[in-house]
Amino acid sequence: MARRVALGLVTLLILSVIVFLIAQVLPGDVGRRILGPFADQRAVDALNEQLGTNRSLVAQYWDWITGFLTGDLGDSLAFRRPVSEVLGPALVRSAKLAVLAFFIVVPLGILGGVVAARGEGRMRDRLVSVGGLSATAVPEFVWAVTLILIFSLTLGLLPSTAQFPDGSGPLTQIEYLLLPALCLVFVLFGYIARMARAGTIEALDADYTRTAVLKGLPDRVVLRKHVLRNALLPTIAVVATQTGYLFGGLVAIEVIFNYQGIGQAMFRAVSQKDFPMLQSTVLVIGLIYLVATLVADILYSVLNPRVRLGSAE
Amino acid sequence: MSVPQQPVGSPLDDALAASPAAGPRRPDEGRTARREQLRVLVRSKTFIAGAVIVGFWVLCAGFGELLAPQDPLAPDPLNDLAAPSADHWFGTDRLGRDVFSRVIVGARDIIVVAPLATLLGTVVGTALGLVTGYFRGAVDDVLSRIIDAFLALPVLILGLLAITALGPSRGTVILVIGAVFAPIIARTVRAAVLTERGMDYVAAARLRNERTPYVLFGEILPNVMGPVTVEFTVRLGYAIFYVATLSFLGFGIQPPAPDWGLQVFEHYGLISGGFWWAAFFPALAIATLVIGVNLLADGVTQAFER
Numbered sequence: 001m002a003r004r005v006a007l008g009l010v011t012l013l014i015l016s017v018i019v020f021l022i023a024q025v026l027p028g029d030v031g032r033r034i035l036g037p038f039a040d041q042r043a044v045d046a047l048n049e050q051l052g053t054n055r056s057l058v059a060q061y062w063d064w065i066t067g068f069l070t071g072d073l074g075d076s077l078a079f080r081r082p083v084s085e086v087l088g089p090a091l092v093r094s095a096k097l098a099v100l101a102f103f104i105v106v107p108l109g110i111l112g113g114v115v116a117a118r119g120e121g122r123m124r125d126r127l128v129s130v131g132g133l134s135a136t137a138v139p140e141f142v143w144a145v146t147l148i149l150i151f152s153l154t155l156g157l158l159p160s161t162a163q164f165p166d167g168s169g170p171l172t173q174i175e176y177l178l179l180p181a182l183c184l185v186f187v188l189f190g191y192i193a194r195m196a197r198a199g200t201i202e203a204l205d206a207d208y209t210r211t212a213v214l215k216g217l218p219d220r221v222v223l224r225k226h227v228l229r230n231a232l233l234p235t236i237a238v239v240a241t242q243t244g245y246l247f248g249g250l251v252a253i254e255v256i257f258n259y260q261g262i263g264q265a266m267f268r269a270v271s272q273k274d275f276p277m278l279q280s281t282v283l284v285i286g287l288i289y290l291v292a293t294l295v296a297d298i299l300y301s302v303l304n305p306r307v308r309l310g311s312a313e
Numbered sequence: 314m315s316v317p318q319q320p321v322g323s324p325l326d327d328a329l330a331a332s333p334a335a336g337p338r339r340p341d342e343g344r345t346a347r348r349e350q351l352r353v354l355v356r357s358k359t360f361i362a363g364a365v366i367v368g369f370w371v372l373c374a375g376f377g378e379l380l381a382p383q384d385p386l387a388p389d390p391l392n393d394l395a396a397p398s399a400d401h402w403f404g405t406d407r408l409g410r411d412v413f414s415r416v417i418v419g420a421r422d423i424i425v426v427a428p429l430a431t432l433l434g435t436v437v438g439t440a441l442g443l444v445t446g447y448f449r450g451a452v453d454d455v456l457s458r459i460i461d462a463f464l465a466l467p468v469l470i471l472g473l474l475a476i477t478a479l480g481p482s483r484g485t486v487i488l489v490i491g492a493v494f495a496p497i498i499a500r501t502v503r504a505a506v507l508t509e510r511g512m513d514y515v516a517a518a519r520l521r522n523e524r525t526p527y528v529l530f531g532e533i534l535p536n537v538m539g540p541v542t543v544e545f546t547v548r549l550g551y552a553i554f555y556v557a558t559l560s561f562l563g564f565g566i567q568p569p570a571p572d573w574g575l576q577v578f579e580h581y582g583l584i585s586g587g588f589w590w591a592a593f594f595p596a597l598a599i600a601t602l603v604i605g606v607n608l609l610a611d612g613v614t615q616a617f618e619r
Contacts, residue, residue: 014462022474130359130611137607138600139554141561141574145581145596149589160585248469252558256581266470267562270477282474286465 004297008290015286016068020061023279024053034077034273051077064279073280078272083280086265091284094254094261097162098246100177101184102239109189110235113196114228120201128193136190141252143183148256151179162257180257184249188242195238199231206230233304240296244289353616360612366605370598373417374424381414385571394588404590406580412591415571416598422483422560422572423602427552430487434494434552435545441495442502443529443537447510453503460496468493468551472559481564490555498544505537512536539617546610553606557599573599 024030031047032039048054052063067074073083109132116128152160164176203209204227212222250263258264262281269277354360373380383401389409397404403412441460445453463471468490475489509515510533518532559565560574568575573595580591 010458011462011465014459015465018459018462019466019474022471022478130608133607133611134604137550137554137603139558139561139603141558141577141581142596142600145577145584145592146600148581148584149593152585153587153589244465244467246467248467251469251473252561255562266473270473270562270564273477275477278474278477282466282470285467285470289465289467 004294008294012287012290016065016283017061019279019282019286020064023275023282024057024060030275034275068280068283073284074276076269076274076277078268078274078277083277086277087262087281087284090260090262090265093259094247094250094263096173097177097180097250097253097259097261098184098243100174101181101188101246104181105185105188105192106235106239108185109192110196110232112189112193113198113235114200114223114231116193116197117200117204117231125197129197132190132193134190135186136188138186139252140183140187140249141256143186144180144253144256147179147182160257162254162259177259180253180259183253184246187249188245191238191242192235195235196231199234200227203227203230233300236299236303237296240292243292244285247285247289350616354612357612357615359608360616363605363608363610363612366601367609370420370602370605371424373420377418377421381411381417383411383414385410385414385418386569394583394591397590403594404588406576406591407583407588410571412576412594415576416573416594419571419573419576419595420598420602422566422570423553423556423574423599426483426486426566427490427556428549430490430556431494431545431549431552433487433491434548435498435541437491438495438498438544439502439534439537439541441499443506443533445499446503446506447525447529447533456499457503460499463493463496464500468555469558472555473562473564476559476564481559481567483566486556486559486565490552494548494552498541498548501540501544502537505540506533509533509536543610543614543617546606546613550603550606550610553599553603557603 029044029048030051030053031044035044035047045054052060064074071084073087075081076083076086079086112128112132116125119125148160151158158179159176160179162176162180164173168176208230209222209226212226217225247262250261251267252263253259254261254263255267262285266278266281268274269281377385387410389405391409392405393407393409395401395405395409401411401413403416406412406415441456445456471493472486472489475492476485479485479488515528515532518528523532556565557574560572561578563575563578566572566575568579576595577592577599580588583589584592
């Protein structure tokens with residue numbers, strides 16, 4: 001486990017260098033990039049002086065990364081506030097959306113995968129597999145347009161924006177967040193169903209399942225106690241990997257539903273060339289993703305008796 | 314459709330294992346295997362369905378102006394946001410432009426940009442995968458670490474970061490998506506190369522004193538073309554996803570191009586006001602194209618992995 005944490009830290013270090021290089025070196029003159037091609041050279045120099053972007057790259061990187069480690073993410077150029085003040089509340093809002101989506105999609109995806117696996121090769125298997133794959137392949141904003149058209153415009157059931165009024169209760173918040181969460185559900189369903197299907201098929205084939213059937217256990221018990229338990233382990237890993245994807249998906253969804261989460265913050269940072277905001281936000285996202293993968297690894301080994309008891313497969 | 318449980322080997326491995334004397338390969342084995350794959354492909358219903366859908370959009374991309382009933386760029390201010398009718402099948406947009414014509418002609422950008430980006434990613438990724446898989450050791454360790462770091466970020470976020478730095482354009486989109494696909498493809502190719510490098514034909518080539526580039530690209534590459542083809546078609550679906558999303562966010566193809574993502578971006582705010590058609594039909598076009606490509610990819614995967 002210590003090795004995994006160490007590898008994660010190395011990855012994070014390389015990631016920070018990549019992010020820094022993309023954000024600071026690719027644009028060339030940062031001041032020029034922000035002020036545009038027609039700005040006065042003196043104004044550009046002054047801005048570079050003010051931002052500290054006229055110093056050596058090593059000094060700039062060192063400042064940024066030591067600040068990051070002590071919780072100082074720098075100041076946002078667009079918001080004129082510390083990045084952390086913008087990012088904190090945005091993360092909380094996005095987390096609400098993500099949790100709601102996962103609450104819906106994880107049981108649904110597992111159900112779909114198990115149904116498909118039990119009818120392997122038959123119609124319902126193709127339906128879940130090809131349907132899930134197609135739903136996954138369609139971009140979130142396309143789902144958003146479709147869902148708003150159906151549930152908001154035609155049926156008038158749900159609001160077409162996600163920004164719930166301040167101080168609204170949990171149920172009202174869910175009502176506002178349901179459509180954006182459903183977009184994530186559509187995109188995530190295919191991945192989770194596919195993993196659950198593959199896991200279930202493998203478990204159905206395994207010797208312990210045959211033993212359970214042969215000793216006369218009812219189908220229901222075999223499925224719950226022997227098949228599902230083993231089939232769902234890989235699904236945990238997939239849920240963790242998808243946290244990474246999630247941040248990408250949130251950008252389009254939060255823009256279209258006008259929700260002030262981390263995706264919207266990214267979008268605004270990009271539109272307004274807010275490099276300090278962008279670079280710290282991206283590193284925070286990378287950090288969250290690596291922690292999620294690590295937690296999934298640990299969870300996997302805790303839940304899997306073969307790994308837990310140390311007998312190598 | 315199934316998730317590969319282990320690194321995908323070359324389809325030729327199977328042919329080799331099946332031949333009575335698993336010795337040197339007969340020269341026609343590769344061709345036979347390829348013909349077999351092609352037969353599986355044209356028999357697959359999903360592949361045919363995908364080919365029909367994608368073929369339709371490729372046709373639109375090539376001959377859009379001839380197929381479109383009206384000029385996709387001509388504004389008609391007196392007739393803006395008109396509902397779908399016999400004159401305008403998909404209605405008109407906020408500048409009075411014919412949405413149907415814009416959807417037909419709008420296929421071009423995505424149909425050119427997405428495959429180019431995928432091709433770039435596949436070429437670079439395959440080269441990286443060959444090198445890391447063949448040399449192992451320090452080269453492999455260092456490159457693998459960098460690849461892992463890249464993969465720790467969602468593709469879209471990396472894309473946004475790079476586009477902010479380079480400025481939005483078709484070229485940037487191709488470059489950025491190609492660059493983020495390369496490490497992903499490299500990982501798959503590396504796994505395939507790891508199984509190939511232990512084979513006798515590689516040892517034989519080395520003993521013949523062939524130069525390393527020849528061993529990599531002349532000997533190993535043809536034998537990992539199966540996984541490379543699968544990766545290309547699967548990534549193509551993702552490329553369309555990302556090109557559309559970047560355009561939708563306003564960071565890809567720029568106005569007044571009739572690009573689909575851009576059309577959705579310009580009109581999604583009008584849906585709740587009842588003017589749904591200007592955003593919905595381009596969105597529908599994206600959905601059909603992306604599903605078509607995925608059906609194609611599904612067919613290819615099944616043909617190459619049996």
